[in-house]
Amino acid sequence: MTSHIAIVGAGIVGLSHAVAALDAGYRVTVIEQDSRAVLASIRNFGHVCTSVQAGEVGELAREANPLWRSLAERTGIEARVSGTLAVARSAAEEAVLVELAEQKDAAEGELLTAGQVADQLRLATPGEIRSGILLAGDLTANPRTVVADLARWIADHERGEVRFGTTLFGVREGQHLTLETSRGKIAADRVIIAAGHLVGRLFPDLAGDVRECVLQMARVRAPHDMGLGPAVLSGTSMLRYGAFAGPAQDALREETERLRPELLEIGANVMFTQQPDGTLLVGDSHDYFDAAPPFLDERWSDLLLADAAALLGTDMLEVIERWQGIYASSSERELLREEPIPGVSVVTVTTGIGMTIGPALGARTIASF
Ligand SMILES: Cc1cc2nc3c(=O)[nH]c(=O)nc-3n(C[C@H](O)[C@H](O)[C@H](O)COP(=O)(O)OP(=O)(O)OC[C@H]3O[C@@H](n4cnc5c(N)ncnc54)[C@H](O)[C@@H]3O)c2cc1C
Known part of the structure; x- marks a missing residue:
């Protein structure tokens, strides 16, 4: 039985997976190379822009919207139903x-x-x-606080752990999956890689078009x-x-x-x-x-x-x-979802809407286990 999930990356995609995994009863360890997440997830607008998406990401955005509302309610992160106003000047x-x-x-x-x-x-x-x-129905989150506050909520959970300052070098197969990190080995039953635009550093062949x-x-x-x-x-x-x-x-x-x-x-x-x-x-x-x-x-x-x-x-x-x-x-796809090693899921949003769809991606990946 899969019981321990290791997640690489404490941006919105990794943390969304962590929340979904905790909700499903797993033990979760998140590792993050920096002492706090400072990449895409804190540099964006915080716009959960559900209403302007279409196609597969439109479906994900619609699934993610109520998850954002529930996250705000349960974890106290700064996200509010603000709506989106599109303004015409011609x-x-x-x-x-x-x-x-x-x-x-x-x-x-x-x-x-x-x-x-x-x-x-x-x-x-x-x-x-x-x-x-x-x-x-759209939301606005505060990108400066959301991922830090979510990481704290996960670390405070009885089955959750977040290790900052810990870089993944690679994953080895064996009886368990073993994460080789800058601070030693971590054994896990499943691994989720949510490394954002750095995915190619870990899986260059997979991320060739990124x-x-x-x-x-x-x-x-x-x-x-x-x-x-x-x-x-x-x-x-x-x-x-x-x-x-x-x-x-x-x-x-x-x-x-x-x-x-x-x-x-x-x-x-x-x-x-x-x-x-x-x-x-x-x-x-x-x-x-x-x-x-x-x-x-x-x-x-x-x-x-x-x-x-x-x-x-x-x-x-x-x-x-x-x-x-x-x-x-990527000019070829909006999402990169692959399993390069059995039990290792790589999830990267390859268009600029990871804040909008992150919670739905987390829920879908965990539900697929
Ligand atoms: C300026 C800007 C504005 C945007 N505006 C919006 C918006 O309003 N709405 C919207 O929906 N989306 C928006 N986006 C897109 C959105 O921010 C991203 O899609 C989303 O943040 C990606 O999340 P992530 O967790 O995959 O990546 P990241 O936030 O980049 O997190 C990846 C994490 O993985 C860690 N990591 C990587 N490799 C390793 C390793 N080997 N070991 C350990 N840790 C590792 C990194 O340090 C990083 O913290 C915007 C993006 C930008 C840049």
Whole structure:
């Protein structure tokens, strides 16, 4: 009988697997190479963007949404049902939102007038805003605290253990599986590898098509009291997420190519989430490498921040911090789920939605044992 599961990686994917395994009655050991998780799961927007996903990841996102709510309730992590507000500032953007609204029932997605969008954002006037859609069921988590708090909850569980500062070198087969780590061997019945974009360091053949997607992010002071409202998406977001796909999206892409080619050049998805301390997490750009250079391009930041500022009816946003995020990316698939050694499951999200679907991936993997 499988009783002890070892999990490599204390990001949202590894910890989601750990919670699901504890819920199913297993003993769980999580190992994490750093003294705390500092990669993709703390560098993101914390946006659980269920409503804008489609296809297999759409199904996973829908499964994950109630799991996020239950995690927040059970573990006290900072995650709230915030909704997502997608804002249209041109006729082409508005057409994409109308198409999306046709697929949703009123409780899921409600079209808003310019004035209603302004109210959501607590703007005195709508400015260039034409309309919006409020997708009420999505969540916003605080990425700065969520994985640290979840790791603590797992460590406090009677069958849970988290070992930070412990790097996996490899897994050996035998009577048990043996994890060879920087702090000695660990025996386990099952192993889950949730190493994020570093998966290729452990399984280079498996991760041959996985590249590093690099994103530029900033934390800014909210330009006015915004009252902790929804996560906000803009026109460039409508070009990225599956649920916006359709003829209106094609027309918007053509319009953006014509009028704002610089935003396409930097792979912009201008969006932000609102955090409890009154700051906004604003991003992001997308660029792809085998090994990401660490340098942030100021022009790219300027483009992202100027577009976010315009949406908020202001000239400039006060930047508090900037950083680079990296996630695993593949042009061939959205998920990497393989079993390279019997009993060893490798789970990597190869598109930028691991926060949204992590809990569902954990639940599905554990249910498959
Ligand atoms: C800027 C940015 C914004 C994003 N915004 C969103 C968003 O709003 N919503 C959304 O759904 N998704 C978003 N994403 C994507 C999301 O953050 C990722 O998909 C998700 O965090 C991946 O989680 P993970 O646990 O697989 O990886 P990680 O968080 O990178 O965790 C992997 C962990 O494994 C550890 N590890 C690796 N190798 C070893 C080893 N050999 N031994 C021990 N430990 C090891 C690493 O140290 C790391 O802590 C964003 C990503 C970025 C970068």
